[in-house]
Amino acid sequence: MVSVATASQALAGVGRMTEATRQRVQQAAEDLGYLANALARGLRTGRTQALGVHHRSAARSLAPSCFRDFLAGAIEAAHRHDHDIIVLPSDTNRPRTTAPHVDGVVDPIADDLRVRELMELPVPVPVVRAASAL
Numbered sequence: 578m579v580s581v582a583t584a585s586q587a588l589a590g591v592g593r594m595t596e597a598t599r600q601r602v603q604q605a606a607e608d609l610g611y612l613a614n615a616l617a618r619g620l621r622t623g624r625t626q627a628l629g630v631h632h633r634s635a636a637r638s639l640a641p642s643c644f645r646d647f648l649a650g651a652i653e654a655a656h657r658h659d660h661d662i663i664v665l666p667s668d669t670n671r672p673r674t675t676a677p678h679v680d681g682v683v684d685p686i687a688d689d690l691r692v693r694e695l696m697e698l699p700v701p702v703p704v705v706r707a708a709s710a711l
Contacts, residue, residue, distance in 0.1 A: 588613065615661075627661040629679035651683060 586592025587602035619625050630651055655662045665677050676698055
């Protein structure tokens with residue numbers, strides 16, 4: 578038996594304990610089918626493990642295969658790093674009242690009001706341009 582703090586540290590791969598204790602806790606978690614709660618972890622770390630994909634009129638943008646391919650690649654890459662992808666809605670006529678719950682935003686369009694709002698957030702915002710826009 579270990580304390581809650583020791584179990585939490587063992588599952589996070591941090592803290593001072595013997596390797597045997599860490600492995601015992603990790604094995605018990607696996608046997609019980611334990612999955613970490615990302616929201617609870619985010620309260621402690623300030624991270625969401627989620628990346629936002631922003632695109633003006635994202636619902637209509639699913640029609641072109643290039644956007645679907647981009648989105649599929651983003652989802653695959655995020656999954657490899659245990660992150661989620663969230664498609665951010667865009668309404669250029671109405672500003673957001675809250676910041677999106679993401680650690681970064683991908684695919685902004687420079688002349689969009691929503692992008693200007695996103696660029697002011699304290700999260701990374703890499704710019705991706707389609708080949709046709711170059």
